[in-house]
Amino acid sequence: MTSRVRNIALMITLVFGLIAVVVFCMVLGHRTMNPQKSLVHNRVTSSPKHRILIIAPHPDDESLGTGGLIADAAIRGDKVKILFMTNGDGFHFGAEKYTGRAKVNKDDYLRYGFQRQKEAICAATKLGIRTNDVTFLGFPDQGLASIWRHYWDPSKPFISRQTKFSHVPYPTAVDYGQAYSAPVLLGVLERIMMEYQPTDIYVTGTSDRHPDHWATGVFTLLAMSMLESKDPCFCPHLYTFDIHRANWQVDLPVGTDSDLSLPDSFFDYGDELYKRKVSRKALEAKKQALSCYKTQAIVMPSFLKSFERPYELFRLHTPRSIVSTNQVPKNSWPASSLLALHPVDHPKRESGSVIKSAYVLQHGPDLYLKLVTGGNCSPGTSYSINVCTVPSGPNEAIERVSLRLIPKTRSYELVDVWPPLNTKEVKVAYTKDAVQIRLAGILLPNAKYFLFNIDLNNYGKIVDRIPWERFNVTPNRNWRKPLNCRVEARQQVAVSPPSI
Numbered sequence: 001m002t003s004r005v006r007n008i009a010l011m012i013t014l015v016f017g018l019i020a021v022v023v024f025c026m027v028l029g030h031r032t033m034n035p036q037k038s039l040v041h042n043r044v045t046s047s048p049k050h051r052i053l054i055i056a057p058h059p060d061d062e063s064l065g066t067g068g069l070i071a072d073a074a075i076r077g078d079k080v081k082i083l084f085m086t087n088g089d090g091f092h093f094g095a096e097k098y099t100g101r102a103k104v105n106k107d108d109y110l111r112y113g114f115q116r117q118k119e120a121i122c123a124a125t126k127l128g129i130r131t132n133d134v135t136f137l138g139f140p141d142q143g144l145a146s147i148w149r150h151y152w153d154p155s156k157p158f159i160s161r162q163t164k165f166s167h168v169p170y171p172t173a174v175d176y177g178q179a180y181s182a183p184v185l186l187g188v189l190e191r192i193m194m195e196y197q198p199t200d201i202y203v204t205g206t207s208d209r210h211p212d213h214w215a216t217g218v219f220t221l222l223a224m225s226m227l228e229s230k231d232p233c234f235c236p237h238l239y240t241f242d243i244h245r246a247n248w249q250v251d252l253p254v255g256t257d258s259d260l261s262l263p264d265s266f267f268d269y270g271d272e273l274y275k276r277k278v279s280r281k282a283l284e285a286k287k288q289a290l291s292c293y294k295t296q297a298i299v300m301p302s303f304l305k306s307f308e309r310p311y312e313l314f315r316l317h318t319p320r321s322i323v324s325t326n327q328v329p330k331n332s333w334p335a336s337s338l339l340a341l342h343p344v345d346h347p348k349r350e351s352g353s354v355i356k357s358a359y360v361l362q363h364g365p366d367l368y369l370k371l372v373t374g375g376n377c378s379p380g381t382s383y384s385i386n387v388c389t390v391p392s393g394p395n396e397a398i399e400r401v402s403l404r405l406i407p408k409t410r411s412y413e414l415v416d417v418w419p420p421l422n423t424k425e426v427k428v429a430y431t432k433d434a435v436q437i438r439l440a441g442i443l444l445p446n447a448k449y450f451l452f453n454i455d456l457n458n459y460g461k462i463v464d465r466i467p468w469e470r471f472n473v474t475p476n477r478n479w480r481k482p483l484n485c486r487v488e489a490r491q492q493v494a495v496s497p498p499s500i
């Protein structure tokens with residue numbers, strides 16, 4: 001071997017050795033700099049093949065929660081659509097500031113809604129999204145949770161306290177003139193999802209504290225579940241983000257260099273969490289998008305600013321599995337039926353009313369629930385157990401049951417039920433610190449999913465919630481549905497102590 005050849009071989013060895021050392025240091029450095037790596041994945045959540053749908057309750061939520069993701073996707077050339085549930089036309093303080101009037105009227109609220117719509121278009125443009133890919137539904141700000149809970153009949157629509165409208169008043173909204181009701185909203189969500197066929201949906205979580213935000217989350221969950229039940233090819237990923245939740249982003253120092261650290265409560269759910277790095281260019285676009293929201297900047301500048309960070313947080317939603325049993329549960333319930341509990345609000349609740357644990361079991365088409373509480377509730381305490389089943393065929397309808405338990409009197413009410421349910425199909429049994437519930441035949445024969453939540457009420461006011469969750473059902477086509485007999489929806493029933 002000549003000395004020239006030896007020198008070349010030596011240089012090649014040195015270069016490869018140097019590359020190996022650099023790669024090793026990068027890997028080691030990345031591990032030590034990112035201690036949450038095992039919990040939070042910096043997964044790239046879009047690619048050119050992806051079709052992203054962002055569903056925002058109000059103009060600004062899309063930029064606050066997903067502005068970086070949208071801008072990065074636009075830079076890569078991905079397909080992105082943004083859907084606004086409301087125009088944000090019910091924000092009293094914002095409307096006052098915008099109009100400069102101490103007493104705002106319905107026309108002021110509407111004018112404010114039009115202005116916020118313009119700002120949303122400005123923000124989308126800054127994020128790289130075409131106006132054609134921005135859709136407004138024009139539903140009422142501060143009305144979505146009420147619509148979800150009570151307005152399932154389009155002939156008796158919700159009326160906005162601010163604009164006084166009972167139907168969509170914005171001519172550019174897709175369902176202009178349609179009634180403010182849950183079936184209309186679900187219908188339009190389903191139609192948009194079916195036409196667009198998103199691969200990834202981003203929406204505010206049911207764990208978000210703002211009523212419009214959690215209601216947007218549960219409407220989306222139901223619309224998506226209905227499509228999934230009908231069409232096995234429809235199976236987008238669902239990512240959720242929280243805007244109003246324990247001030248986790250507001251309490252951190254403001255500034256683009258400040259990293260986000262996750263609050264402990266984010267780890268309660270068992271879902272996969274993603275901490276997504278926002279590129280420098282996308283962060284700049286996000287800042288510009290937020291600057292479009294002048295009506296919001298005059299009322300909450302530091303709140304908007306607190307989202308200008310190089311990371312965005314998402315949770316990948318996965319349906320919970322329900323335990324199916326062949327035996328009617330008695331006193332001891334399998335540990336596997338225990339639900340993870342994650343109340344989301346800051347209640348001023350008495351210790352006796354706290355839900356310590358909750359269990360859920362499926363026995364054929366019957367649903368069994370057990371709540372273990374503090375055991376000594378005041379007369380004003382009640383629990384709302386809310387179930388919504390997802391239809392899987394064109395001849396099936398959504399079934400909703402809202403059961404109000406009043407522990408002090410050991411009674412319950414069927415508050416909002418569709419279709420009407422025979423009280424024989426509901427059984428409630430109280431013990432000292434627990435209550436067991438059976439909802440007979442509530443699961444549809446071809447059911448794939450049902451949705452479920454618990455509200456803790458104090459003198460009629462919701463003080464805490466276990467957010468809406470989606471459960472997988474173990475289906476059985478041989479189930480026979482019990483007959484539904486017409487009963488009064490608001491029928492109070494005294495319950496005797498025997499177990500179910």
Ligand SMILES: [Zn+2]
Pocket residue numbers: 057058061210213243
């Ligand atoms: Zn919002």
